Amino acid sequence: MREAAAAGYRRPRAARRCWLREAAAGGRAGGEPPRAAARCPLPGAPCPAATTTCRRRHGAGGAGHPGGVRRVRLHRLRRVAHRAGRAPCHHAGAGGAAAQGMGLINHVFNADSLKKLYVSNLGIGHTRYSTSGISELQNCQPFVVETLHGKIAVAHNGELTNAVRLRRKLMRHGVGLSTSSDSELITQLLAFTPPLENDDTADWVARIKNLMNETPTSYSLLIMHKDIIYAVRDPYGNRPLCIGRLIPVGDMNGKGKDNSETEGWVVSSESCSFLSIGAEYYREVLPGEIVKISRYDVQTLDVVPRPEGDPSAFCIFEYVYFARPDSIFEGQMVYSVRRRCGQQLAIEAPVEADLVSTVPESATPAALGYAQKCGLPYVEVLCKNRYVGRTFIQPNMRLRQLGVAKKFGVLSDNFKGKRVVIIDDSIVRGNTISPIIKLLRESGAKEVHIRVASPPIRFPCYMGINIPTKEELIANRPEFHDLANYIGADSVVYLSVEGLVSSVQESIRARQENENSLKTQKSRVGKIGHCTACLTGEYPVELEW
Incomplete structure (x- = not known):
């Protein structure tokens, strides 16, 4: 998901552009001839789910509903906006329309633009932030291409590890590519x-x-053709994808589980998007699984296996930072995993202190776990300006630094003269933590100790997270060897890799052991593992350049 840096700084706009045009997703008999280059539903636009050689991080989603999915898609995109603050899009099914734009979801999809979208029974949507390439409309999704068999629309989250070879293969056969996007x-x-x-x-x-046989990872895909959505995860399950069931209006208590009582189906990068649209979590798309989703049904068509003996490789950074705490991955809530990370951190790195607090908001569960394990009170020392986006996903360093300056206020009465332990979920570039420590000291903190609920990030990600260069990572800079002095803290300790993996896998392994004791059918997931490449440099597959 890495994106090449822009040639010069460009001022971002809330919504640089928004287009709307009809897009017949179904294709007619003897329809238009195939085009050499895929194109967005509008000339270059942000859409459903995506990843590229440009390196991007995205939120993807689709919906099938007999009564129309326009509002369902929009609300689902809003609920995964934490994954990618800008460039939302969606593409409707047969007889539908496409809408895209650069900027925040509420700016791009306002009331006027929604009125112009045709009501459709099927649709996919996508949000993104740039990870490779520039945040341009031409790199936005979903991508749409016309074929002899009708139009297909594709949304993608992830980044292909062998994209260079595949691009050359297509070009040797005369297929033109208009973007750098995977x-x-x-x-x-x-x-x-x-x-x-x-x-x-x-x-x-x-x-x-x-x-899937040509490229092992990393991708979660939504592929729409006529009245069908195919939901696909790569065999390693590196990027998340899950299915939700739209609950009938008369059954909002969620008791009805029979498919015959289902109003429709939704699929999303995260389950946190379901509740606000009247849906409930149904299940994950398994690693290697191809799922067919129509307006009325969900059906597994096939499961493409990994090489024998290879474990799954779900991105562990989803648990650490990206996912919302109320999302469910691998049968467990992200909140519970983060709390266990905090408890493990307390075992590995206790410190004499008066209170425990956090850098809001993703580190709050870990801070609560740390405080509980140490027997210290959890006290809020910072308040967050909720109208400032996440600094990690800002597209350039200037915006990240400005975001930090406007992001936090200090609750000084809660900690004056006291020894404070601040729990952070991760320190990637070191942009945020140093000014926070300065704020706390200037506001009366006696001591400030930093505890990080994840290991140091030392390696770039080539599978969909915006960690493009080693030089940007504070763990690889000379000052890391005296990090506490560099950032102004009394001490700094990270959670170990072993502690993180143990916290993530504890519940999964307990569930597996219980299933084995009951002699239930062997799991189709296979050997459990997680991608820790950004921490250890050990990538789940060989990288091809």
Whole structure:
């Protein structure tokens, strides 16, 4: 998800552009001939779910509902906006429309633009922040391409580890690519590669399997063709994807589990988006699974396996930072995992102090766990300006630094003259923590100790997180060897890699042991593992350049 730096600083706009145009997703018999280059539903736009050689991080989602999905899609995008603050899009099904724009979701999809969208029974949407390439509309999703078998729209979260080879393959066969995006590459590979040699049929499941066999990771995909959405996770399960069930209006207590009582289906990067649209968490898309989602049904079509013996490789940084605490991954709530990380951190790095607090908000569960384990009170010392976005996902350093300055206020009466332990979820570039310590000291803190509920991030991510260079990471800079003095703290200690992995896998392994004791059917997930490449430099697959 890495993106090349822009040639010069460009002032961001809340909504640089917004287009609307009809987009017949179904394709007619003898429809338009295939185009050489995939294109966004509008000329270059931000859309459903995506990833690219540019390196991006995204929130993706789709919906199928007999009564129309326009509002469902919009509310779902709002609920995953923490994953990507700008460039939202969605693409409707047969007879529908497409809308995209640069900026915040509420700015791009206002009341006027929504009125112009046709009511559709099917749709996919996407939010993104740039990770490679520039935050331009042309790199936004979903990507749409016309084929002999009708239009397909593709939304992608992740980054292909062998994109260079695949791009060359397409270009050798005369397929042009108009962007640097992995997502466009995936779209063209699906359109270009027939399920059998010299047999260019509309077997999209076979085409998807061909794609999965060509590239092992990293991707979660939403692929819309006519009245079907295919939800796909790579065999390693590196990026999240889950399914929700739209609850009938008369059954908002959620008791009805029969599919016959379901109003429709939604799919999203995170389950936190479901409740606000009247849906409930149904299940995850498994690693390697291809799921068919229609207006009325969810069906597993196939599961593409990993190489024998390889564990799954779900991104551990989702638990650390990116996901909302009320989301569910691998059968456990992110909040519970973060709290266990705090408890483990208290075991590994206790300190004499008067109170425990946090850098709001993603570190709050870890701080509560640390305080509980140490027997110290949890006290708020910072208040957050909720109208300032997450500094980590700002597209450049200048915006990140300005965001820190405007982000926090100090509750000095709560800690004057006291020894304070601040729990942070991660220290990536070191932009935020130093000015926070300065604020606390100037406001009367006697001591400030920093405890980080994750290990030092030392390596770039090549599978969808915006950690583009080693030089940006504070753990690789000379000052890291005297980090406490550099940031102005009395002490700094990180959670160990072993402690993080143990906290994440504790509940998963307990559940597996219980299933084994009950002699239930063998899990289709296979050997459990997590991607810790940004911490250890050990990538789950060989990287190709």
